[in-house]
Amino acid sequence: MAMSSLAEKVVAGDVRSVARLIRDIDDGITEVREVLKDLYPHTGNAYVVGITGSPGVGKSTLVDQMVAHLRERGKTVGVLAVDPTSPFSGGAILGDRVRMQRHSMDQGVFIRSLATRGHFGGLTQSTRSAIDVLDAMGKDYILVETVGVGQDEVDVVRSAHTTVIVVVPGMGDDIQAIKAGILEVGDIFVINKADREGTDKTLSDLRLMIEMDQKKYDEGGWKPPILKVEAVFDKGVAEFIDEIDRHARYLVDSGIGLHFRSNQERVRQELAEMVKGRLIEEVLNTLTDTGDFDRAVESITEGNTDPYTACDQLVLPTIRHSKESRD
């Protein structure tokens, strides 16, 4: 079958097939599911690093340096940019984009951006599927760059083995924002542009927050290190990669392991999201095809019903039948 042959090419590392498959995932082409099923047995070997932080903290420069270091260490690397402000995904100025191109001729590096936000399955599902593809393709490391605010981003980084939070000095308010949502998912903190004023203050603020969980570390939990980096001058990047390696060893030694699809909680989350996306896709498509959805919209705009009642009338018949069939 055509599908299996595409999967075979991906596993063989064919760049053109991988690019096509990731584009199809991003476009929400439903047929990719069959290819992903075929690829699944070939996944679970890559080490996934999530890199997140506010716009302007220099995530892409850091990712660019990480790629260079990992390549020097003989590792192959995949990069996924799901950050609308990233030069990888076309959000930033030309200079950045040119800088990235130093890896463009390297067969050991594969860089792609994901833009999907509006599709039913959502960005998280697209990202997970794209990670599977790069994993099956044989990349040793997969770096996923996201902009660090919002539930979407938190969900995306849950797919990573190591999550890196990047900040810059003097962003007091932003540390507050990090605190509110994303601190608990950070395995490593990087203070980038660490030549700037305010680095020590940012360092002590972060340290204070991290040490609030001291009890967890005393019981053998991972204590997130804070690293000073100047990505643009390649200062501190090697040490940063060493810390990622140290975290990987921690995951193995602590029994958490590297194969997340043997981890009940992660599988539960991933499957729930997949089911959600799939449900919405199937049912909304049907409601649209039959014209039921349009009729409901009309009925609301004409003032004949309210959206809450219309929703009941659209959804409940679908559900009731599925429940009855179980009895």
Added chain:
Amino acid sequence: MAMSSLAEKVVAGDVRSVARLIRDIDDGITEVREVLKDLYPHTGNAYVVGITGSPGVGKSTLVDQMVAHLRERGKTVGVLAVDPTSPFSGGAILGDRVRMQRHSMDQGVFIRSLATRGHFGGLTQSTRSAIDVLDAMGKDYILVETVGVGQDEVDVVRSAHTTVIVVVPGMGDDIQAIKAGILEVGDIFVINKADREGTDKTLSDLRLMIEMDQKKYDEGGWKPPILKVEAVFDKGVAEFIDEIDRHARYLVDSGIGLHFRSNQERVRQELAEMVKGRLIEEVLNTLTDTGDFDRAVESITEGNTDPYTACDQLVLPTIRHSKESRD
């Protein structure tokens, strides 16, 4: 019925009932739907203003001043904080929280925060429902404060008549981020902390972006004004409120109108989201109750199947029956 009596109390403006209902919405209590159906005929009278921007730009201070001005003009005000960094929703420092309390004894002001992110219906749906409640309660203005990054926030502000984007001088990168997602939804731009260095640069950057749509304005579209404000000193706030009024008149004069639930596109979006949330809730609950979901998780973690196949097996039976029932 108890439900109807709760709806009656909300319409009568009973603060305790409103507070309870909004808390139930935030907690994802499904029974609130019946109350929302009863309230629906009483909605459509409030003017909804969305205020969004990065953490630290002073959104809450601005909202606080807006409340004071609107009260002086004899208007009642509801405030919904869906921003994890807002002092209204408990994200920020004590000083801010105390400052807000100047409205706490004013019967014409009702302030609540929404925290829900994990529930099936999602933050957007919770916010829309909470807006309905404050609307039915009889508030003239409803101010919705969100942190301005991510699809969630864009969806939330779609519920507003006027969307305000707040920036501060010298955030070049952030303007880039705004550009990437949220510029197109801004009806008014506020440069807060306009005593700071870099105000003129920010002003001209914004102006440049806005003028890229010059053709739209030439055809009678709304051209977003840019206002310099120092919210903490109450400078420029009155003029800002005047601009909101001017935008409201534009909506009426242009034929767009103020009653969004007679607007096809808005109703379509809202209903689609409501259907999604409802579907997920009903089906995932059933799959959880029957144990099918847990068995699928186990099967994946034991390596007997892949998540894509498991998802098919969970979802397809539900859907197939609903399709068959239509034939």
